[in-house]
Amino acid sequence: LRAVSVSSEWTEGTQRENKSRVIVDASSSHSLASTITDEIKPYREKYFSHKNVSFKHSVSDGGNDGELILAIEADLASASNFTAAQWCATWSIQPSSGSPEEVTLEGTVKVHTYNYEDCNVQFAIQNTFGPKSGVEGTAFAILKQISRFDQEVFDGLTTEHQEASSTGLKSLRRILPVTKTKMEWSVLAHRFVHALEEHTNNAATAE
Template sequence: MSSAKEIVSSFVEGAPPGELSDVIADIKALTVSTPDLVNELSEAFEKYNEEQFITTKLPGSSQQVIISSHSSLGDGRYYDVESSSSFAFDHKTQKASAVQSYVLEGAQSDLVKSTLKSLSTYVREHFPNVAYGAYPIENDSKVAIIIVSNKYSPNNFWNGRWRSLYVFDPASGQLEGSVKVDVHYYEDGNVRLITNKPVSASVPSGTGSGIVKEISSGEKKYQEELNRGFSDLSEGAFKGLRRQLPVTRQKIEWDKVASYRLGQDIGGGSSRR
């Protein structure tokens, strides 16, 4: 049988975009008999933040930086190439602190910087509230590229996140990755869309601009697939869930609804007097 810690950890790891604080509040309400349980969830918080590419602002800056395993320096510290900084991150509160200078060096540093330059132009044209990053990984033999765009509208009962992760291998010229979309709608119900689209491409030039060109092409195709899918759902499956017109095949005139005789006028049958 799963322990209480394992159960509530699964709640944390399944939290919808922008709703971790709400999940924490719910956990506290459900575990009042063990008030210290939330303090034992540091591993779950770290896993969630790194997998979701949570973004945070550095103190005194408006720039969003990304939390991921690829940007981790260990001991709760992460780095960002564009701001040339490293920082501590509290996984429970999702706040950054203790900013220090950090200069990227190594065999892939030039490729990382050129990729970031091209990526900046691309993401700012296509994403709202976007953060992006590129990092040398696997002993400086490959480059990881991340794009994350959050859009939260809790007053309208929905939140969403777009996450892209790509790994480029300079030795083979191959780009492999995936695009994940996670949208939660919870007004008078609870609907969640989670997608995962694999992406694979060849980058013959091996340059930062070449990498971003392939990313742009793949994400454009996926966006078009999503648009077609939503259109098909709207015109097909969703329409089948609810009759568009009453059985009379005529729209109800709501300003005259008081004058309808329910059985005869709306239902189409005879009414009893």
């Protein structure tokens, strides 16, 4: 799939004022380009309506004849929850050779989540979908199929999180001392520095 550049004119201030930004290729003569933009609002409200999420999408002509590229990016930043995440999807929409009223849909979804509350836990996944032929060539039907693919990603994220909580993180706990107390990393770092200073002072005195 051809990469589609999305405008970086996105500041913290504009995120708060306008969470949805659309870029439509002015040179695109594809009949779906404008209708996808019209239909994407309910899609955004269903999946990316959280107050801390900024949402952008672009629609442009692809490299093949009649191909349309839909790029979607959503970014979550929640300092109060010590969480950040990014969702990047690129979809290729091509007319089906067998039927002019149908399209073939394929794409890639990349997700990166990051939690940094007393830890550093990150998940990075990539899912490839399609080619899915026989999709009705309307913006509504295309976004409905994309929503089905998205749901598979959400389900996979839930499974990964559950497996990490039940197996991955527990395996790390086995090699750590069982203190049954919360690890205070800042206090531990302070004590470590203090111990190093004492060791340095003692070594200097001994000399």
